[in-house]
Amino acid sequence: MFGRDDNGLFDSYDEFAVETLPHPGEFLTSHNVLTDDDHIAFHRLTRELFEERTVYDMTFDYNLARLNLDTRHTTAGYRYAVERADAADAIAERDRFDSVLRAEFTPTTPFCPQTHTLTIGSFRAWNGLSDRHEYDLVRVRAASMHNQSEAINERLAELEAAFVETGDVTAVPEGDTVSGSDSMRATQNDGASRGSPNAPF
Secondary structure, eight states, X not given: OOSEEXXXXXXXXXXXXXXXXXXXXXXXXXXXXXXXXXXXXHHHHHHHHHHHTTOEEXXXXXXXXXXXXXXTOTTOEEEEEEOOTTSTTSOXXXXXXXXXXXXXXXXXXXXXXXXXXXXXXXXXXXXXXXXXXXXXXXXXXXXXXXXXXXXXXXXXXXXHHHHHHHOOTTOOOTTOOSOTTTTTOOBOOOGGGTTOTTOOO
């Protein structure tokens, strides 16, 4: 069904409303960016995976996938691109990962304190439930507009490398003292609070 819900605050999951999506950033631009039905299909699946793994934005009190639809934040959310195997920055393990998707998260502000945990939660949801989609690997990065994007993306690259090596989505790099299963999780909320259109700003 097309259109908006919650008194016009949110676009529909069945609509590719490009005017309320972030522009693909440097992590995606040389790859095959998903648009129209391809974007819709993967983002609808993302909603399900984020729900299952409780990837929730604590500030807005909703499933992170809903940020893409929030008309109050027209440049925030996720964009996706299928990675080109011949790209200079493509993953080296192409013989093991035939189909690789890139996901770039643009937060609502350059100082969003949840970007670190939300991107890691997203990485673990997509790759921990990889039997639910067609991609062998989903690579995740924060958009460069975030003031700590370099440090966040270094961490994501380390977790990605650990996952590629072990096949364990909770694996952490050698010498990392942080718990692989719990410390980097996105915020969990109880069922009663989920999906509120009146979340604070």
